[in-house]
Amino acid sequence: MVKILAERKKQVFRQGQDKFDLACGKHSVAGSVSQRACVFCGARVVLYPIADALHLVHGPIGCAAYTWDIRGALSSGPQLHRMSFSTDLREMEVVYGGEKKLYRDLRSLIAEYKPRAAFVYSTCIVGLIGDDVDAVCRRVSRETNIPVLPVSAPGFQGTKKDGYRAACEALFKLVGTASVKDVSRFSVNILGDFNIAGEIWTIKKYYEEMGVQVVATMTGDGRVGDIRRAHGAALNVVQCSGSMSHLAELMKNKFKQPFIRVSYFGFEDMAAALYQVADFFGNSLIQEKTVALVKREIELVNPIVQVYRRALTGKTAAIYVGGAFKAFSLVRALRLIGMETAIVGTQTGGVEDYQKLKELCSEGTIIVDDSNPVELSAFLKEKKVDLLIGGVKERPLAYKMGIGFCDHNHERKIPLSGFSGMLNFTREVYATVLSPVWKISKEIEV
Amino acid sequence: MLLRHTTKEIKPREALLINPAKTCQPIGAMYAALGIHACLPHSHGSQGCCAYHRSTLSRHYKEPILAGTSSFTEGSSVFGGQANLLEAINNIFTVYDPEIVAVHTTCLSETIGDDLPQIISKARDEGKIPKGKYIIHANTPSYVGSHVTGFANMCKSMVTYLAEKSGGKKEQVNIIPGFTEPADMREIKRLAGALGVKTVIFPDTSDVLDAPQTGKHVFYPAGGVTVSELRSTGDSIGTIALGMTASASAAKALDAKFKVPCEILNLPIGLRATDAFVDALRKMGSVAVPDVVTEERGRLLDIITDMHQYFYGKKVALFGDPDQMVSLAGFLTDLDMKVVYVLTGTADGKFAERIREITKETAPQAKVAANADLFTLHQWIKNEKVDLLLGNTYGKYIARDEDIPFIRFGFPILDRIGHSYFPSVGYYGGMLLLQKILNALMDRQDRDCPEHQFELVM
Numbered sequence: 001m002v003k004i005l006a007e008r009k010k011q012v013f014r015q016g017q018d019k020f021d022l023a024c025g026k027h028s029v030a031g032s033v034s035q036r037a038c039v040f041c042g043a044r045v046v047l048y049p050i051a052d053a054l055h056l057v058h059g060p061i062g063c064a065a066y067t068w069d070i071r072g073a074l075s076s077g078p079q080l081h082r083m084s085f086s087t088d089l090r091e092m093e094v095v096y097g098g099e100k101k102l103y104r105d106l107r108s109l110i111a112e113y114k115p116r117a118a119f120v121y122s123t124c125i126v127g128l129i130g131d132d133v134d135a136v137c138r139r140v141s142r143e144t145n146i147p148v149l150p151v152s153a154p155g156f157q158g159t160k161k162d163g164y165r166a167a168c169e170a171l172f173k174l175v176g177t178a179s180v181k182d183v184s185r186f187s188v189n190i191l192g193d194f195n196i197a198g199e200i201w202t203i204k205k206y207y208e209e210m211g212v213q214v215v216a217t218m219t220g221d222g223r224v225g226d227i228r229r230a231h232g233a234a235l236n237v238v239q240c241s242g243s244m245s246h247l248a249e250l251m252k253n254k255f256k257q258p259f260i261r262v263s264y265f266g267f268e269d270m271a272a273a274l275y276q277v278a279d280f281f282g283n284s285l286i287q288e289k290t291v292a293l294v295k296r297e298i299e300l301v302n303p304i305v306q307v308y309r310r311a312l313t314g315k316t317a318a319i320y321v322g323g324a325f326k327a328f329s330l331v332r333a334l335r336l337i338g339m340e341t342a343i344v345g346t347q348t349g350g351v352e353d354y355q356k357l358k359e360l361c362s363e364g365t366i367i368v369d370d371s372n373p374v375e376l377s378a379f380l381k382e383k384k385v386d387l388l389i390g391g392v393k394e395r396p397l398a399y400k401m402g403i404g405f406c407d408h409n410h411e412r413k414i415p416l417s418g419f420s421g422m423l424n425f426t427r428e429v430y431a432t433v434l435s436p437v438w439k440i441s442k443e444i445e446v
Numbered sequence: 447m448l449l450r451h452t453t454k455e456i457k458p459r460e461a462l463l464i465n466p467a468k469t470c471q472p473i474g475a476m477y478a479a480l481g482i483h484a485c486l487p488h489s490h491g492s493q494g495c496c497a498y499h500r501s502t503l504s505r506h507y508k509e510p511i512l513a514g515t516s517s518f519t520e521g522s523s524v525f526g527g528q529a530n531l532l533e534a535i536n537n538i539f540t541v542y543d544p545e546i547v548a549v550h551t552t553c554l555s556e557t558i559g560d561d562l563p564q565i566i567s568k569a570r571d572e573g574k575i576p577k578g579k580y581i582i583h584a585n586t587p588s589y590v591g592s593h594v595t596g597f598a599n600m601c602k603s604m605v606t607y608l609a610e611k612s613g614g615k616k617e618q619v620n621i622i623p624g625f626t627e628p629a630d631m632r633e634i635k636r637l638a639g640a641l642g643v644k645t646v647i648f649p650d651t652s653d654v655l656d657a658p659q660t661g662k663h664v665f666y667p668a669g670g671v672t673v674s675e676l677r678s679t680g681d682s683i684g685t686i687a688l689g690m691t692a693s694a695s696a697a698k699a700l701d702a703k704f705k706v707p708c709e710i711l712n713l714p715i716g717l718r719a720t721d722a723f724v725d726a727l728r729k730m731g732s733v734a735v736p737d738v739v740t741e742e743r744g745r746l747l748d749i750i751t752d753m754h755q756y757f758y759g760k761k762v763a764l765f766g767d768p769d770q771m772v773s774l775a776g777f778l779t780d781l782d783m784k785v786v787y788v789l790t791g792t793a794d795g796k797f798a799e800r801i802r803e804i805t806k807e808t809a810p811q812a813k814v815a816a817n818a819d820l821f822t823l824h825q826w827i828k829n830e831k832v833d834l835l836l837g838n839t840y841g842k843y844i845a846r847d848e849d850i851p852f853i854r855f856g857f858p859i860l861d862r863i864g865h866s867y868f869p870s871v872g873y874y875g876g877m878l879l880l881q882k883i884l885n886a887l888m889d890r891q892d893r894d895c896p897e898h899q900f901e902l903v904m
Binding site: 027028029030031032033034035036037038039040041059060061062063064065066067068070079080083084085086087088089090091093094101104105108109112113123124125127128129154155156157158159373374377392393395396397399400401402441442 | 449450451453459462463464465466468469470472473486488491492493494495496497498499500501502504505507508509510511512513514515516517518519520522523530531533534535536537538541542552553554557558587588589590592657659660661662663664665791840860
């Protein structure tokens, strides 16, 4: 049995063996090789896809360097978000404060690039040396006439989830600041999709075909102007439970905008998302169009998916992802292609999320919160899975153990959302699970 | 154009950094620590730092990278990180069972002012460090220096914490290979072995970050310099430090502490830098250079001879770490190329002078900058184009926008393989490097030349 840190025992649950009492939302144990990141990371990933804004990282160089264009959040227009701007704080500023430098840098960047808004991320030591970032932002905003939004993200002030929250708060300051004149009463905002590999374009096309206007996409392929009038949309459709629910709540309270949670991954969840939106408007034309769309799309790809299913039936998978909502969809989508999930874990899931996972998964499944490579590799070995779905740090782990891998995080290169995305996903799973390389590596072992 | 936001006009910019050509100290310290056998690097700071370093190293090496973190909270930032580090040390030895833990600090723990030696000795007093196990630490504030500085600091810590003098002399030479790839460290070992010199190479990431596929995940792969080897470095005949910025401080520390004489050389990239390295090894180890090595040298020289016309006069831009830049600028200049732009993100007061000394005859107008960013390099290129660009993956934006042949060289490389498997040091590494350069230049010629000039034989 795997050696688990005593403090972590409650964060692992075995379906059918343990009484459900999973502890989560806990701070990681010091010394644990956690796969989690920090507040800054959460804020940065949420805001970074806004392509016509300036993103300035206030702190030493590392935080800017490690987040420079690592997430393939595509833009159909400006590419300003793909540049890396840093105040590159040095020893002197740590001693005497970085406000002056921040002011000067902001002014010169805004003059040079004429962005529609600027986000200023404060990192660990900014929180510590006590720079008044808010005051600098207010001043620059006044002088340049664009929104300059402080994003308080010192890494130690919580988890990645707190970073999502800080990002939502910054976005909320933009919402409601522009005219909603041309917004249809059949309109939505897309929240919680970052347009990795162009996924938001697929979803947007579906909505438009249904006769529903998409006002703002947050934040994938995002534009400041759209976000400013996002309060005009009739409905917020929130994907990815962790990252943008807070903004949806804030908008609900202030603008009386209802929201629904959806997932665009897998046939079932994708179809449910579109039907939910259609039902919300209760317009028969929209509903008819939605039914036709779903039927056409599924008929188009399902026969091909079924071919792969035959080859994949009986294979098993492990899932280790950031948010729980993604995990739900993955369990369902894998089932659709004949695969059962033997291990499922998240970095940031809550109690309800894990309860739901428990209901979704079959007997013997291991459910784990905030895992680490030692545990993960022991679980993978124990369950002899054929596939691991995870992010950048998990990939080499799977490969070394001779297990197939599929990236469901920033490093996916093909769109996995939507009906066509399900086919892409199936192909990707097939290619890795049935790759001849595993046969060769097993031959060596013998 | 992805970098359409880069302007041709160059305005003076104070301190503001656009598109960095460096990153922060801790990742260099983590990389160096991975070159000790059965070592768990530990990041004393917020969780994010550790996650970023592990992700970046994972992307560069395509290997699992394991490291612990003190997981700072609001409380630790007020009351100091001592409690976190003590808990971490306890957990690490209990669960991950490393031989040694190499702790590096972050901007956060440095600014709070955590006293690492004091915390480590407290851990020892409280019995949290099992018998025969070690903890070392390096101060690596992110707001000083760059990833290269962090690497150098961790190398120095290996010496200050572990090196000993037993009284007797050991017939071995210490080699500090600098912030290079596992393949480079492997090649340096091979070359020294061919000369018949016994060496201790530290750090040594070969067989750690280029580990073979075995179907098993091993927490501590086979490679890495062992703690006992590190302890023996005080008894060695001498030390060869490769690269002034990454390796000199550790070598000097060994000299100061145990009178182990050191020779500080450029990284052995290219023919002449490798000559200097081989010569130093020969003298220090009192050996003769065997024919196999002389023949290798001859093969490298043969390629240069055969292809010199393709190198002549080609304008090159380079960016990367100071030690790499110095050697590379020298090698390319020897090839009769014009090294017109050389840039490093690391602050280094002597950099410009050293590069200019190399390029003064072939490219007297060369632009050279330390503590600079890729925005600046791109602006230079916009004003006057080059025939070839060498640098890390982030150079691909410039290469695409300006349509320049591009060779990936340095850290990080996030979009190609090879750097961890094929060396660029030594005579053999030089041959591989030449092959890359020629392929890039000649592929371009094949692509761009008019049909009637398209040649079969080149």
